Amino acid sequence: MKDGNFENAGTVTMRNMTSAISSSLIAALCLPVAKSVSIEVVAETGSTNADLLARIGALTGPTLLLAETQTAGRGRAGRTWHSARGESLTFSLAWRFKRSLHDLMGLPLVVGVVIANVLASFGEKVELKWPNDILKDEGKLAGILIETAQAKQLLGNEVWAVIGIGINLAVPDVTTIGLATSAANIAPTERNAFMAALLGELCAALTAFEAQGFIPFMAHWNRVHAYAGQAVAIIDGGQVLYEGIAIGVDHIGRLLLDTHAGQIAVIAGDVSLRVKHEIS
Numbered sequence: 463m464k465d466g467n468f469e470n471a472g473t474v475t476m477r478n479m480t481s482a483i484s485s486s487l488i489a490a491l492c493l494p495v496a497k498s499v500s501i502e503v504v505a506e507t508g509s510t511n512a513d514l515l516a517r518i519g520a521l522t523g524p525t526l527l528l529a530e531t532q533t534a535g536r537g538r539a540g541r542t543w544h545s546a547r548g549e550s551l552t553f554s555l556a557w558r559f560k561r562s563l564h565d566l567m568g569l570p571l572v573v574g575v576v577i578a579n580v581l582a583s584f585g586e587k588v589e590l591k592w593p594n595d596i597l598k599d600e601g602k603l604a605g606i607l608i609e610t611a612q613a614k615q616l617l618g619n620e621v622w623a624v625i626g627i628g629i630n631l632a633v634p635d636v637t638t639i640g641l642a643t644s645a646a647n648i649a650p651t652e653r654n655a656f657m658a659a660l661l662g663e664l665c666a667a668l669t670a671f672e673a674q675g676f677i678p679f680m681a682h683w684n685r686v687h688a689y690a691g692q693a694v695a696i697i698d699g700g701q702v703l704y705e706g707i708a709i710g711v712d713h714i715g716r717l718l719l720d721t722h723a724g725q726i727a728v729i730a731g732d733v734s735l736r737v738k739h740e741i742s
Contacts, residue, residue: 481650481651481653482530483503483528483530483653483654483657484503484654485501485502485503485528487654487658488501488654488657488658488661489501489658490658491654491655491658491659492658492661492662493658493662495662495665495666495669496658496661496662496664496665498523498524499523499524499525499526499555499661499665500523500524500525500526501526501528501661502525502526502527502528503527503528503529503530504527504528504529504530505529505530505531506529506530506531506532506533507527507529507531507532507533508532508533508534509532509534509626510527510528510529510532510552510553510554510626511554511607511609511624511626512534513527513554514527514554514556514624515609515611515624517556518556518611518612518622518624521556521558521622523558524555524556524557524558524665525555525556526553526554526555526556526661527553527554527555527556528551528552528553528657529552529553532552532628549630549631549632550628550629550630550631550632551627551628551629551631551648551653551656551657552626552627552628552629553626553627553657554624554625554626554627555624555625555627555661555664556622556623556624556625557622557623557624557625557668558620558621558622558623559620559621559622559623559668559672560619560620560672561619561620561621561672562619562621563610563621565675566608566610566621566623567676567714567715567716567729567730568671568675568676568679568711568714568715569608569623569625569671569715570593570594570606570608570715570730571590571592571593571594571676571679571683571711571715572667572668572671572676572679573594573606573608573625573627573664573667574590574594574595574596574606574683575590575667575679575682575683575686576660576663576664576667577596577604577606577627577629577660578590578596578682578686579663579682580656580659580660580663581596581603581604581646583659584646584648584652584656584659585647586598586603586646586647586648588603588604588686589686589687589688590683590686590687590688591688591689591735592687592689592708592711592717592730592735593715593717593730593735594606594607594608594730596629597644597688598644598645598646599644600644601633601643601644602630602643602644603629603630603643603644603645603646604627604628604629604630604646605627605628606625606626606627607626607627608623608624608625608626609623609624609626610622610623610624611624625664629646630643630644630645630646631645631646631648631653632645633645667679675713675714676713676714676715677713680711680712680713680715683710683711684710684711687708687710687711689708689735689737690708690709690710691707691708691709692707692708692737693705693706693707693708693737694706694707694708694719694735694736694737695735695736696717696719696728696733696734696735697733697734697735697736698733698734703728703733704719704721704726704728705719705721706719706720706721706722706726707719707720708735709725712727715730716728716729716730717730717735
């Protein structure tokens with residue numbers, strides 16, 4: 463599978479899988495592009511993003527932290543993402559970019575493309591909701607939260623990004639995010655293979671993104687855009703900022719809207735997108 467200059471990191475063969483998440487098994491299944499990543503698995507933590515952010519000054523290379531249970535996970539705009547064992551895959555990847563913070567604008571969309579690619583290889587057809595949600599059958603299957611930090615020893619144009627990802631494996635009885643949720647049909651025995659495939663894809667994509675920016679990923683994102691051609695509203699703090707027809711994203715990841723005043727480009731920030739019929 464290719465998208466622009468970005469090549470799929472490959473297909474993982476599923477043999478001798480165990481139901482528990484295993485750092486050694488993920489490492490063994492990973493392709494060479496991911497061999498430099500330190501892989502850690504914990505039974506429970508508050509937030510994998512918070513844990514890695516607290517360690518930024520001590521990290522010497524890319525680090526993946528997975529938690530079987532996450533009790534204080536965070537989403538965008540202060541939302542919570544609670545995960546019980548077996549309900550979801552929750553993990554964070556700390557990655558150092560030789561880029562300015564401004565250059566990372568399209569990063570959540572790149573990660574979305576990667577997740578969609580890997581889910582497709584496991585038989586899951588998904589769509590992307592700008593800027594950082596993955597949808598299946600109109601329900602939220604996965605979410606992305608990216609937080610950044612600079613360690614004192616880094617140069618001015620270098621920044622650490624902690625990429626937090628939560629993927630539903632089961633639909634909880636009560637959702638704390640106030641949105642319809644969906645689940646991926648990934649068996650417990652496939653989780654290590656899935657994580658290995660996802661880690662390999664992420665490493666390849668992040669390397670390409672650092673070198674080339676968002677352009678190699680733009681066409682793929684637009685192909686799986688959930689609301690292309692639909693009337694949407696951009697919400698900030700409960701207030702409608704813009705309304706228009708969603709076209710797609712541009713070369714740096716901004717959402718393009720056709721409005722009564724003409725075409726505009728929306729920067730993500732903390733804004734939310736809603737389809738017009740979802741707004742009361």
